[in-house]
Amino acid sequence: MKTYMNADLHCHSVVSDGTLTPEVLAERAKANGVELWALTDHDEVGGQDRALAAARACGMPYLTGTEISVTFANQTVHIVGLGFDAHHTGLVEGLRRTRGGRSERAQEMSDGLAKVGILNAYEGALQYVGNPELISRTHFARHLVETGVCSDTPEVFRKFLTEGKPGYVPHRWARLQDAVQWITDAGGMAVIAHPARYGFTPNEEYALFSEFKTHGGRGVEVITGSHSSQEAVRYAETALEFGLAASRGSDFHSPTESRIDLGTLPLLPGQLTPVWELLADRIQ
Incomplete structure (x- = not known):
């Protein structure tokens, strides 16, 4: 090679x-x-x-x-x-x-986002998931961009999905x-x-x-x-x-x-x- x-x-x-x-x-x-x-x-x-x-x-x-x-x-x-x-x-x-812990983590992420007024994020993220076992922060980010909460996925991560932010849950x-x-x-x-x-x-x-x-x-x-x-x-x-x-x-x-x-x-x-x-x- x-x-x-x-x-x-x-x-x-x-x-x-x-x-x-x-x-x-x-x-x-x-x-x-x-x-x-x-x-x-x-x-x-x-x-x-x-x-x-x-x-x-x-x-x-x-x-x-x-x-x-x-x-x-x-x-x-x-x-x-x-x-x-x-x-x-x-x-x-x-x-x-x-993969087993991803769904439970995603529900906790959704709960955190709900506390800052972003409701039903888990259900929204699921629309972008090909395999529900593999729901991740990326799927939440796509949902938040599509619904106009943020302009792009980096903004979602900065504001909501990194450590110390409302939607961050360690795994x-x-x-x-x-x-x-x-x-x-x-x-x-x-x-x-x-x-x-x-x-x-x-x-x-x-x-x-x-x-x-x-x-x-x-x-x-x-x-x-x-x-x-x-x-x-x-x-x-x-x-x-x-x-x-x-x-x-x-x-x-x-x-x-x-x-x-x-x-x-x-x-x-x-x-x-x-x-x-x-x-x-x-x-x-």
């Missing part, structure tokens, strides 16, 4: 909190020149068979994917899994348990160790998603990478839609420091919401080992 590949190994469909179907995403990725694709819905592998079939239909190599929410240092961190068996019992069951996710083990046991590779987003102190970030590596994690997203060019350089250095392979993904959710479209990211720096080199036998 070539190092300078237009791989997009992080995006979301209607199966979690994206707005496009796996089939439309595959066509969009192919049209944008993607040479290797993965659908990575949140805590869910229910779209994998559709994504693989769609990728095959347009002649695009595919890696299975998911994005698992874990709690680390009292905040939510995302671990992408790539190249696993999407029907592995341990992984499927682990993801089912992780205890899986442990880091569990997520890495589910992915690894299913034959895949665990990757830390968009590490710059977490705002960890240097000590907390070092602890995250150290523990991740200890549990068998093998990769980190270096080029991603939420990383600046300076952050990409920083995490390229982190990948080398910890001996991790480098991944690349847009984190695309929607044509109208996402900063970066599928297939439009800069290429990985050449000194890094791309995750797809280590997953060559898992590409379908």
Whole structure:
């Protein structure tokens, strides 16, 4: 596999909190020149068979994917899994348990919004959910934009859905160790998603990478839609420091919401080992 590949190994469909179907995403990725694709819905592998079939239909190599929410240092961190068996019992069951707390959390978010005069937000958010088990802050944000409470989704998050705001409710996710083990046991590779987003102190970030590596994690997203060019350089250095392979993904959710479209990211720096080199036998 070539190092300078237009791989997009992080995006979301209607199966979690994206707005496009796996089939439309595959066509969009192919049209944008993607040479290797993965659908990575949140805590869910229910779209994998559709994504693989769609990728095959347009002649695009595919890696299975998911994005698992874990709690680390009292905040939510995302671990992408790539190249696993999407029907592995341990992984499927682990993801089912992780999804279990989302509905209860969503009801609490709705209650918080009601206290500031935004009524029936849960019912409104459900209109944007392809899979009710995966209701999230993004679905609430779409509802609040559509009903004119805010002008765009970033404004919703700033005013209502981040820590200390009326609609924010923390969720205890899986442990880091569990997520890495589910992915690894299913034959895949665990990757830390968009590490710059977490705002960890240097000590907390070092602890995250150290523990991740200890549990068998093998990769980190270096080029991603939420990383600046300076952050990409920083995490390229982190990948080398910890001996991790480098991944690349847009984190695309929607044509109208996402900063970066599928297939439009800069290429990985050449000194890094791309995750797809280590997953060559898992590409379908």
